[in-house]
Amino acid sequence: MRSRPPTIKDVAEQAGCGIATVSRVLNGTGSASADTRRKVLSAANALGFEFSALGRSLQSSSTKTLGCIVPSLANPVFAEVVQAAQQEAHREGYQLILACSEYDEVLELQAARTLIAKQVDGLVLTVNNAADSEALELIRDRNLPCCLVYNRSSFGLPAWAVDNRAAAREVARAFHSQGHVQTGFLALRFHRSDRSRERYEGFAAACREFGMADPLLLEIEEQDGTLLELLGTLLAEHQALTGIFASNDFLALAAMKAARALGKRIPDDLSLVGFDGISTGLLVDPHLATVETDPRTMGQGAVHSVLARLLDRPTPDLPSAAATFSFRAGGSLGPPVPGKADGREAATSLPSNE
Incomplete structure (x- = not known):
């Protein structure tokens, strides 16, 4: 009967290989053949050997x-x-x-x-x-x-990272191609996300380039699960908007639910575009138009x-x-109801240092 704990040398002897090979296999570093890995792991298991992560870290400073x-x-x-x-x-x-x-x-x-x-x-x-x-x-x-x-x-x-401004430009192009004039940019925790601000800046610049109105900045701050309630209030206050670009898909899907609670049809009464390309966007009807990232x-x-x-x-x-990113067309983006796009709401602009 063995009177001491098994050592890495014992494993090497039973596996028929060198100590360095055993170390590579158990440490998960370096190369070893499938057969060698099998022999080492089998020997370690048979002997009850446990490779000490603490000891390894002390020796390697890792x-x-x-x-x-x-x-x-x-x-x-x-x-x-x-x-x-x-x-x-x-x-x-x-x-x-x-x-x-x-x-x-x-x-x-x-x-x-x-x-x-x-x-x-x-x-x-x-x-x-x-x-x-x-x-x-x-x-x-x-x-x-x-x-x-x-x-x-x-x-x-x-x-x-994704070029947020370039991606947002493609969203503006998609809205423009459908005939939208008055759009909004929807953001949660806008001041806490440089990604969201870059998307707004790229979207606003492209809207001007395509001859659209400056997008209205719709910023909300959720507290204690009040997101849908806040979105409902926000959408009710801005009936002139025909399309909204949300800073992420999660927010776009929430806006879709809030809009429907107000009796709005997607995309007839309101078009929605998200950002990220999460799979959930393909599970709703209509599918969410979005910027797909990886x-x-x-x-x-x-x-x-x-x-x-x-x-x-x-x-x-x-x-x-x-x-890489790509614009994914979806049923949540369509042309506005004739006549609705003629109205223009005053847009909220960001300070130049944002």
Whole structure:
């Protein structure tokens, strides 16, 4: 009977290979044939050997963990980013530790501090406002490998993001092609999202380019599950609008429900376009017109970018502000009822420094 815990040397002897090979297999790093992996794992299981993650981290100064900060998981697009990042991290032998900022700058900074205190090896994150994020400044000062997702590059950090202004221009083009003149831009937590503001700016500029009225800025702040009630009030106050571009699909779908509660027909009385391309938009009738992005590719790419620095690998091509997007036509966008598009409401403009 064995009087001591099994060692990595015991596993190597039983598997018929070297200690370095056993380490690579159990550590999830380096290459090994399928047969070798089977022998090592079988030997480790038979001996009851447990590879100490703590001991490994003390020896290598690596915790084999990556931090991930997103604003919310209520929006499915961030859930897809997290899932893709987690799968890619796990494939590389890393674990993902998740935190949600709830679009709150204080919570965002606290999340960054907490993950740094846990000694994560790197970070994948979406922040509220990349240009002035204290969390990003802290991460940069600590020289911690990180990559932004959906935010444009800031502080010289790598980023996987969509060109929001270019994407919004395609939405304006789609509204114009259907004959819309008076539109609105619907945003939740507008001042807390640089992505939302970029989409508004791109949409407003394109509306002017196409000879449409400046879009009305419809900004709301949900509190305690009041989103549908707030949207209903907002839509009732702006009957002249024939089309609304929502800053994300989640909000567009909520607006669709609120509009129907007011007796509005989609798209006859109100056309709606979202942003992100979540699958739920294809489950409603009519299908939601939207800008499709690729959150899975961005989540995977962000992990690749972090690991490239951690493991001294070639840096992957960074699309920065040019990740792929496409406009997805849907039944929620159609021509306005004749005569309704002639009315023009006074638009709310953003200050020039926004």
